[in-house]
Amino acid sequence: MKQKIFTFLLIAVAGLTACRKDGVDPTIKEFDEQQIQSYLSSNSLTGFSRDTTGGDTTGMYYKIINPGTGPALEWSDRVSLVFTVKSYDGKYTSADTITNHFDDYLGHLQQDGLPKGLQTAIHNVLKYKGASMRLQIPSRLAYGKSGYGSGSVTNVNSRIAGNQCLDYYVHVIADQPAYDDLVIRNYLTANSLSGYTKTASGLYYKVIVPGTGVVGSINDLSVVTTTYTGAILNGTSFDEASKTTAYEFTPATSDGLAGLVSGVSEGLKGYAAAGTSISLIMPSALGYGTSPPSSSGIPTHAPLRFEFQITTVTQLE
Known part of the structure; x- marks a missing residue:
């Protein structure tokens, strides 16, 4: 019995070590980058660019679908959005653009319950009304280790688990x-x-x-x-x-x-x-x-x- 327990522990330690680089746990930035690259590859998603605004600090990846026009959006501008979102583990999907509406000042987006990464990307990358993009948000700019929503993390579509990167589509409406x-x-x-x-x-x-x-x-x-x-x-x-x-x-x-x-x-x-x-x-x-x-x-x-x-x-x- 002792031999079996010892063998199990060795296997568990080996599995944890395989997730590390040179025996060191990855940082959250490294973890997010690994998750995003794996997600893009496994879903055959191409044409994404890395957000390098402010010195390549966000770790977000985006693909502009429609560029939009007009003056660049400011934090004080009121915006009307429609969006879809999916967590990388597939346990949370909200794809109904009839219900996924947002209307408020761009600078209020995060306090209204949407991710910081989405707010940042609209301001820094999407930039214009009438524009739309697909966006990969690392977990640290989504809902972090705490996640979002209610209920168990095993529930489908009621909670976004902690440390989940998010796949967003967002369109900023120019003419309601x-x-x-x-x-x-x-x-x-x-x-x-x-x-x-x-x-x-x-x-x-x-x-x-x-x-x-x-x-x-x-x-x-x-x-x-x-x-x-x-x-x-x-x-x-x-x-x-x-x-x-x-x-x-x-x-x-x-x-x-x-x-x-x-x-x-x-x-x-x-x-x-x-x-x-x-x-x-x-x-x-x-x-x-x-x-x-x-x-x-x-x-x-x-x-x-x-x-x-x-x-x-x-x-x-």
Whole structure:
């Protein structure tokens, strides 16, 4: 028994020694560099450059996909981002650019929970609005030895383990209305949706069932009874409370039409009446923009889709 234990210890020591250089543990910089090189090689990723800003100190590798234009970004500039991220161990992947939105000053990015390396690379390497890149962030500029998130490190997509390098894609939006419109058009194509009309404001609407009432009769003083749903464009619903149970929008309360997001107000007032079934897809500026309700799960700058089936329309006397 003693011989077996001694043999096991020898094997364990030999394994640890193999990870060292000349019997010395690698520094975190050396460890990160080894991990990045191995990741690039094993995933056949080419065309990456090493970030040498400030004397080759970051250890990040990047590949510019679109260069962008305009003045160079400053820390005080407000930026709108979409991104994807994957940890090197494959246990954390967040690839939905519908939900992965960020809007704040560039200098606040890290305090908002995104990695220091991403903030630094946008400022030093990506530089311009309209630009996009793929970025390899060493663990020391990601979330370090503590990692990020909640739950066990063995959980998938709930926690980034400690000492994990990160593979990011990031796009800095230059023109939010144009980007939102592209997202909506891609959504329509991907879901084989047709028959929508685009208004001057950027709202897309489709009358599925024409109403029996007079189009244009709905206004801020109307009492509207309707069933409806609301969702972001990945299909996640944020409002299904009135999917089957009729809801009444009443001007005398905060739930009147005047209190709705502008895309819904425009769609119902301009193209619906009693009996109408209508679908509305709107850019973020006609939805909640940069200030979605905190408990809704709606990301900042999220295009939205609403479906309304209007039962009755009456006017306050």
